Amino acid sequence: MKIYLAGPGVFRPDCKAWGERLKAACHANGVEGLYPLDGELPTDLENSTEQRQWIFSNNCALIQDSDVIFADFRAFRSSSEPDSGTAFEVGFAHALGKPVWLWLPDCTASSEIIGRLPCVRVGEHWLDQEGLIVENFGAPLNLMLWDCASGVSFQPEPEAALRELCSGATLFAQTC
Numbered sequence: 275m276k277i278y279l280a281g282p283g284v285f286r287p288d289c290k291a292w293g294e295r296l297k298a299a300c301h302a303n304g305v306e307g308l309y310p311l312d313g314e315l316p317t318d319l320e321n322s323t324e325q326r327q328w329i330f331s332n333n334c335a336l337i338q339d340s341d342v343i344f345a346d347f348r349a350f351r352s353s354s355e356p357d358s359g360t361a362f363e364v365g366f367a368h369a370l371g372k373p374v375w376l377w378l379p380d381c382t383a384s385s386e387i388i389g390r391l392p393c394v395r396v397g398e399h400w401l402d403q404e405g406l407i408v409e410n411f412g413a414p415l416n417l418m419l420w421d422c423a424s425g426v427s428f429q430p431e432p433e434a435a436l437r438e439l440c441s442g443a444t445l446f447a448q449t450c
Contacts, residue, residue: 275305277439278337280364281346281377282357284310296344299433303440308336334366342424343367344439346432347415348380354390354414361419373424377435378414383428385414 277300283292293309300307310333319325337343345364347356364374381390393400393408400408413420427435 275342275440276308276340277305277436278308278310278340278343278363278367279346280310280337280343280360282348282350282360283346285357296432296436299436300440302433303437305440308340310336312336333363337363337367337372338370340367340372342373342375342439344375344377344436347376347378347419349390353392354387356415356419364419364422368422374422375425375427375435375439376415376419376423377427377429377432379428379430379432379435381414381428385428386410386412387414387416390414 279293279296279300283289283296286292289311293311297307297309310329313332315325315328319328343364345356345360347360349355350357350360364376367374378385388400388408388410391402391408393402395401400410402408409417411417411420425439427438429435429438
């Protein structure tokens with residue numbers, strides 16, 4: 275089994291070491307980890323547009339080659355929203371019919387989006403700081419991201435979350 279390891283870890287200062295840690299955790303569970311930084315950016319690309327397009331194509335190809343997506347959905351550059359690139363990868367994988375496993379190390383099973391955002395209750399609705407309605411469906415994420423998941427882990431460390439995914443106990447219990 276091949277697992278695509280999506281998430282904002284590619285932006286960490288130690289992004290390559292982080293990817294190796296995730297891939298080692300996969301290997302320890304008898305599966306292959308595919309990390310977005312796998313593959314070297316060709317040196318003959320002349321500008322940032324070509325580099326950007328190569329990265330996009332490479333990551334889409336890795337997702338297509340995977341059997342399941344492990345998505346680090348911790349809050350990234352906000353108090354509740356995941357990395358937008360990771361959200362795209364999850365949507366792309368879902369459209370391909372691939373199971374998606376969400377990892378939320380900054381939440382608990384009882385977390386709700388209204389507890390993760392600065393919002394106030396006004397009448398029947400929760401409103402954010404801009405006065406926009408915050409959906410309250412009992413999940414820590416937007417319903418479109420939450421409901422495409424085949425499984426979720428709230429483990430604080432990736433090794434434990436990947437062990438849950440690889441146990442197979444709940445991975446294919448739901449269908450997207």
